[in-house]
Amino acid sequence: MDKIERTLGQLFQGRDFEKQYETLKQQVLAYSPVQDFLKANNEDINEQIINQNLSKLYEFMTEHQKYQDKKDTLMPGYAPRLSLNGDYITVTYYPTEEKIQADRQRAIEKRIRSLYMPKQIMEATMDDFTIDNESRSAAFLAAGEFLSTYQKGSTGMQKGLYIHGSFGTGKSYLLGAMAKDLALKGISTTLVYLPEFMREIKQSIADNSVGEKIQFAKETEILMLDDIGAESMTTWTRDEVLGAILQFRMQEELPTFFSSNYSMEHLENHLMFSNNGNEERMKARRIMERVRYLAKEVELDGRNRRY
Structure with missing residues (x-):
């Protein structure tokens, strides 16, 4: 988790913070599994919740891409999953079928x-x-x-x-x-x-x-x-x-x-x-x-x- 936050911090350094932030946000929101999650919870998620949980959505996107590419995730053998708890979006990791076997x-x-x-x-x-x-x-x-x-x-x-x-x-x-x-x-x-x-x-x-x-x-x-x-x-x-x-x-x-x-x-x-x-x-x-x-x-x- 610290690694994700450090990456975000590096991305947002410099004068073009807002531009970089918006570019990253659109990249995250364009990711198909994130879109599926937002659609499934569209009645409970608004723009404010998305903004305050963007780091979690980014974590999910990067870790899910690693999982899809069969690269080591933060937790090798586990795949990420998004869940909503009130106003908080969390990333949980569940064992893959390969790990179960x-x-x-x-x-x-x-x-x-x-x-x-x-x-x-x-x-x-x-x-x-x-x-x-x-x-x-x-x-x-x-x-x-x-x-x-x-x-x-x-x-x-x-x-x-x-x-x-x-x-x-x-x-x-x-x-x-x-x-x-x-x-x-x-x-x-x-x-x-x-x-x-x-x-x-x-x-x-x-x-x-x-x-x-x-x-x-x-x-x-x-x-x-x-x-x-x-x-x-x-x-x-x-x-x-x-x-x-x-x-x-x-x-x-x-x-x-x-x-x-x-x-x-x-x-x-x-x-x-x-x-x-x-x-x-x-x-x-x-x-x-x-x-x-x-x-x-x-x-x-x-x-x-x-x-």
């Missing part, structure tokens, strides 16, 4: 927390999920069933999905698409690329932040663990990290999703052997009991879509 998109993105997930997964949508065989149809229907029935804060366990299949069939993509759909409904989801998460957990021992990271994974509203079985698993990360997360989510009945190249049966065999080669069948079975409680197994077959 951008704010909506940011709100959606804030509801999808991602750890180490690729950009294309974060942009996935259910509409773009390809259905060209029986297993993909079944996986899509299972995902749709959860999306249509899940209610935030509802009582009772609502199982997630354990999506398994060969490389590149779209397991991670389907998780990302579900997360986007949930975000549109105001539901927060955390997608975690499990191999990288486990590496970070090991590195976090040095700064004593392990407990904080595990607690975050435990408590998030909906958790999606991508590529379980691809991580380098130790007995500690299996039992004290993954086991603790799954135990908490099982007790609290929090929806949990998984993707893997392994079926549940093969994942159990994978988890059975620690990195030192020892066989720990009972501990692997304990982990898998939690996985089976939390998620329904769904196969996603087909060609490798990464190439």
